[in-house]
Amino acid sequence: MTQLRTVQVLGGGSAGSSAHVRSLAAGLVARGVRVTVCAPAELDHDYDFLGAGARFVPVPRRSDPLAVGALRAACAGADVVHAHGVHAAVRTGMALAAQPVPLVVTWHSRPRAEGARAQLVGFMERKAVRAAAVVLATSSELVDRARRRGARDARLGPVTLPPPSGLADLPGEKARAELGALDRPLVVTAGPLEPYRGHDTLFDASRRWLGHDPVPLVAVAGDGSRRPALQRRVDVEGLPVRLLGPREDVTALLAGSDVAVLAGRWEARAPLAQEALRLGVPLVATAVGGVPELVGDAAELVPYADAVALAAAVSRLLTDPARHAALAAAGPRQAATWPTEDETIAQVLSVYDELCPRRTPRGHGSGHGGGHGDGDA
Incomplete structure (x- = not known):
């Protein structure tokens, strides 16, 4: 069976979303998935995506043609692309405009904006969720917000940060x-x-x-x-x-x-x-x-x-x-009631499985493997 290939895209990378992507990358790699992480260069220094077994491509948090082009090149050949946050989702949607690759968006938090900027944020939210095949929102309130913004498929996808060791x-x-x-x-x-x-x-x-x-x-x-x-x-x-x-x-x-x-x-x-x-x-x-x-x-x-x-x-x-x-x-x-790392990774893999069922990685659903593990929305 052909190995599943996924690209994880981070924008500014809040502590929560960056730690989640690090944990997710390690867990997916352990389950036989090829993972590429696209994020600002400094985030690999802080979260060591390479150490999780992922390929790392530095992409700045910008929407200019150069940054979007770098993201488009990194996503070429992927089976599924997963953007974390509204800003990352908008840029990824632009990069995938001419590529028939399914986009998953995890909506980690709500952008903070008032006045005229709030209108711009609302536009970006609509653009982000409408580009996504599936939106995973980290709270019920965000699930409702994604649906109001026009998401085709919005689900609760709570993210629990891995507990620190010791x-x-x-x-x-x-x-x-x-x-x-x-x-x-x-x-x-x-x-x-x-x-x-x-x-x-x-x-x-x-x-x-x-x-x-x-x-x-x-x-x-x-x-x-x-x-x-x-x-x-x-x-x-x-x-x-x-x-x-x-x-x-x-x-x-x-x-x-x-x-x-x-x-x-x-x-x-x-x-x-x-x-x-x-x-x-x-x-x-x-x-x-x-x-x-x-x-x-x-x-x-x-x-x-x-x-x-x-x-x-x-x-x-x-x-x-x-x-x-x-x-x-x-x-x-x-x-103890929050989802574990394994449960979080299993949910994400099940979504990938829906979007590209013939690429399910070996060991999917086994519960084995796993990785180590306040910004972008």
């Missing part, structure tokens, strides 16, 4: 000591310092914790356009917040924390929420997008942009040991 050995206490938080509660959040992440709401909430004894420390990992403005707020208002900048040890920071916070305007299957629940760290998150579907009853959910509710939920967890322990225990149980 969860029990994470140096959480060391990270906590480095922050000077051994004798005070530690609240951790992570992600880009951009307007949609809700940092102003979190900072407003932190002011309400100044009356705690001891005062909780809020550690914010990440970088972005709002960092200077947020640092000014910390300095001027004397907030108990530390901006840590980009960190490679976010999982260890979470492991050492008392509470994790996700305050953004919209999320699908947020990596921070997944890591917190796996680690048994109580999570307070905004009830937006796919978050309620992801966390179930294993987190405290609050309205977006409600600093009073956010402050109260965190305070409750810091002062109520029983509730804190209950959420700590509920997190891993909820995480």
